[in-house]
Amino acid sequence: DVKVTQSSRYLVKRTGEKVFLECVQDMDHENMFWYRQDPGLGLRLIYFSYDVKMKEKGDIPEGYSVSREKKERFSLILESASTNQTSMYLCASSSAGGMNIQYFGAGTRLSVL
């Protein structure tokens, strides 16, 4: 079974803190993705990566950065957390190629106070 593991289920941070969300997949997938989910807005893509050290902006990259130093790990960084970044964050991975399904982690619910 494919496993995508996110480091935390719940996280509470203060405004201005630097926040790291970690995601690890065990299926040797080339592609990895970070989404945020807000009520009524579905899943919105923040960043994705198609190879080690390669990254592309998604639809809402402002206020975020990412790091992919190893194939299995994709980190989302909130440089200076703000209250409008309170959300559910989901990581996903997929094999290379456009028809391959994405496998999702359980999500991290981040609250920024």
Added chain:
Amino acid sequence: ILNVEQSPQSLHVQEGDSTNFTCSFPSSNFYALHWYRWETAKSPEALFVMTLNGDEKKKGRISATLNTKEGYSYLYIKGSQPEDSATYLCAPGGTSYGKLTFGQGTILTVHP
């Protein structure tokens, strides 16, 4: 950003009812259409990936059709059960990097 519309936003049905929802997406530059089911407290899981106009996929009581020329897909659930309660997400896309654009989802609640 692709404009992906799902309707209705939410739906309440009784156990045993059949139901369907719609996903609309731009028909130009179409590559693939994914459907995912997201149950509360779980991770989204893929239901179907469709690519060809007229494609029809089935998984148990759930089926989906695809019209790439007019840019829509229907998801059908026959004889809904309480365990079908979930958010159903569609996502066109799937370039070589696998990037998807998700709709806002349809929240289905099946009452016993």
